[in-house]
Amino acid sequence: MWQNSKPYWLVLPTVSVIVILFFGGLVEGLAHSLGYFPAAGQLDFSTRAYHKLLSSKDFWLSLWLTLRISFLATLFSGILGMGISLFFLRNQQRKSRIGLWLQGLMNLPLVIPHFVGAYIIVLMFMQSGYLARILYGFGLIQQFEAFPVLTNDPRGWGIILAYTWKEAPFIALMIYPVLKNIYSNWLEVAKVYGAKPWQFFIEVVVPLLLPAWTSSCFIVFDFTFSAFEVPYLLGITYPQMLPVLSYTLYTNGGWERMPEAMAINVVLTLITALLGIMAYKLSRRWGMPGGKS
């Protein structure tokens, strides 16, 4: 009996924390989005907040902006992360001192909080930032206005830049073990069959790496989709990314607009969950080479 139930007992502490904190918060947020708000004396449920949200132009503009920025940020960090990972691999084979030093430098963004990272981007890339001042100092630009608008820009490049810088090392770290395995297990075989390095990369590495790469990309996408601090610091006043819009509604609209803010959070959660399920399904299919079962 104990032997059978043991695994369940072992995960109980973790599960209870998840259930209480995560699902508790989720249920609370859902109830609030449906207008249930005992502190303000509102006890009935309604879908008014959702109606209002889904019929407002702001929401759709923000959703589109959020999807666009998250997609681009994920794409760039995915590609860059793969590059960094390959660099790590090469480093591992050669063990040059500069290479190791560079590797440490590339890992640096991992230990910097998003908030700080975003602020670094602001200080570096604003029109009167460090970079602009250096260029100005060298006489490469005549005035600050000549420096391109890279932070708080309408297309969100500042946010994309910050996320790419921050998430690429994360993806690199996630796929590095897989990459290392592929090279140590398959490289010799491929060579025996006469594959050139680039052929090996395209025909062997990419297909084998894809599951790990896509799932880490999905993690990045989900994060950039629902995180607040980077778009708050680097975004523009209108339209805002969804998490920032939610914050604005929650803090600025008075008590009566809070359900809308919560409804945004529920929508964010739903989309993220949906993507999570998709990622899981995809990785399962790719996880079985040849699709045997």
Place this chain on the structure above:
Amino acid sequence: MRKVTTPVITIIVIAICLFLAGCSQAQNKSDPAATATSTDLLKANWDEVASQAKGQTVNMYMWGGSESINRYMDEWVAPRLKEDYEVTLQRVPVNDINDTINKLLAEKQVNKKEGSVDLIWINGENFKNAKEQDLLWGSFDKQLPNFNQYIDANAPDIKDDFGLPTEGLEAPWGKAQFVFIYDSNKIKTPPTSMAQLADWVKQNPGKFTYPAPPDFTGSAFIRQALYETTGGYQQYMKPLDSDSLTPKLSPLWNYLNSMETSLWREGKTYPESLAKLDQLYANGEVWMTMGYDPARASNEIKKGTFPASTRTFVLEAGTLANTHYLSIPFNSTHQAGAMVAINFMLSPEAQIAKFDPLNWGEDMSLDLQKLSPEDQKLVSEIDRGIATLPAGELASHRLPELPSAYVDVLDNGWLEYVAK
């Protein structure tokens, strides 16, 4: 290994269960006691309050965006409070006190009787929200000796907070006034009205912007614009009627939209906070900033963030002024300590130190006439910094704040008509 882990985990699980059970029990038990003492405290005499406060640690939630204010609290107020009254003041910096009000609301919702917030620094809209939702403890100001002795409780700018009666739920800590900050090397004659400001902006495209409301300062800027563009403040001192208000506002939106394309980044985006605007000003990207603190510019010059040529100006028709307050939340666990701390911060000693630009440089909430002659002399001898306007000039250019009910309407209107 396996044999060891199983019991250990079982113990952990049991411990967690016991802990959770214990928490809820502890809370249940202490409820009656906590409420009993807190109502007694509102009637207790001051000696009782002071003796109960001894040894308490008071968590003060306050906007943490100003280094000089933080230093005043940490290096001037806290040590003296500790030494003279044995009350430890722990400053908890927040970006926007609204977040704390929301936290209190959430605590109220789950019926949390023992909150971590003992003292908050609020006014205006936040006070209105807190008062409406019963998030504040009770009427305590008449118990504070310094309140009774030094404050003119009947002055309109003390009695009402943005048009809303304080009813003793909060005690006045200081007064602030809106000023514009500019670089006198780049602007020879600063504008004296909003109309002139708009002209200046159009002649100097890209050199002016304001923080996006609901940022506190940005929100104040549009209220400032409202008064001039719609014909004075008197009409807004009556209670809100949103049907008659909305048509009145269109000159304001026209005004703000007319200067939009000449703003920084052509008005496509606005700084999300005053800190960002200050940074733009310090870097020379814009030539003006602003703030609800007449002495801030002098402070920033001293710190080296703003250029030495920085000066301030008020408009001929006057600028917004308000009073800000200290209050105690409904579920504070150290109400006695909070009362002692507030009383201390209202003492002439603490207020004069606060008035000194070496510490903070902000106007006192005390009535100057009620101070002793020595204290009055002290006040008149303080040099408030090169960029700070003389107290008399500030005082003669004060306009009352709008009732806070208008603030939300304006902030949302701005998002609707200007930001989009």
